[in-house]
Amino acid sequence: MELITSGMRDYVRSPNMVKERFSIATAIGQAVAYIVAGTRNCPAVVVEDIDPSLEVIGPAPMFEQVIVNLLSNAVVALSKHPIANPKIVIQAQERPGGRIVIHVGDNGPGVPATFAEKIFEPFFTTNKLGVGTGLGLFMSNNWIKEVFGGALTLTPTAPDGGAMFEIVLPKATSDAPTVLVHR
Numbered sequence: 396m397e398l399i400t401s402g403m404r405d406y407v408r409s410p411n412m413v414k415e416r417f418s419i420a421t422a423i424g425q426a427v428a429y430i431v432a433g434t435r436n437c438p439a440v441v442v443e444d445i446d447p448s449l450e451v452i453g454p455a456p457m458f459e460q461v462i463v464n465l466l467s468n469a470v471v472a473l474s475k476h477p478i479a480n481p482k483i484v485i486q487a488q489e490r491p492g493g494r495i496v497i498h499v500g501d502n503g504p505g506v507p508a509t510f511a512e513k514i515f516e517p518f519f520t521t522n523k524l525g526v527g528t529g530l531g532l533f534m535s536n537n538w539i540k541e542v543f544g545g546a547l548t549l550t551p552t553a554p555d556g557g558a559m560f561e562i563v564l565p566k567a568t569s570d571a572p573t574v575l576v577h578r
């Protein structure tokens with residue numbers, strides 16, 4: 396586990412990691428486009444109106460990868476649980492205290508209470524051997540915490556009865572420079 400964590404730190408410090416101020420609406424749009432284009436029989440992905448002025452600071456590709464991970468988990472969960480109207484809903488709002496809260500929810504089977512603590516552990520997966528590595532949520536959680544200074548959690552209840560993940564990020568102030576680190 397320590398090995399993975401230090402490997403991840405190297406990746407985070409890799410020369411291509413540019414910290415920038417970016418719009419989460421744009422980044423989420425790109426992640427959704429990637430999943431929709433690459434998924435056969437993709438469920439409906441609904442992105443509720445996101446204020447384009449909601450910006451955060453960090454490497455945008457890393458944030459997009461986190462959203463891709465959450466979306467692909469939801470796609471897998473929905474594929475195991477055939478229902479009439481499979482859907483994934485993404486919302487983002489500003490909260491008091493300079494925070495942005497993003498929700499990615501689905502109407503799949505949800506995460507059983509016994510697994511709720513385990514899903515962020517490395518190599519925890521309920522997918523067949525060779526399908527999932529069980530690293531998606533572990534890495535996403537670490538990136539959101541270590542790189543963006545935020546938090547990624549599973550919410551205790553999802554309105555559609557499936558699983559809902561919450562990301563809380565510090566909102567970039569409008570006077571923050573556009574590119575902060577370019578190594």
Ligand SMILES: Nc1ncnc2c1ncn2[C@@H]1O[C@H](COP(=O)(O)OP(=O)(O)OP(=O)(O)O)[C@@H](O)[C@H]1O
Nearest residue numbers: 468469472505514520521527528529530531532558
């Ligand atoms: N939206 C969801 N609905 C139900 N279960 C979920 C959902 N998202 C994650 N899980 C559970 O959490 C586990 C861990 O997810 P994680 O993304 O870390 O690994 P994985 O998807 O199995 O493999 P990979 O490394 O390819 O991402 C999943 O195997 C699944 O059991």
Ligand SMILES: [Mg+2]
Nearest residue numbers: 464468531532
């Ligand atoms: Mg995954």
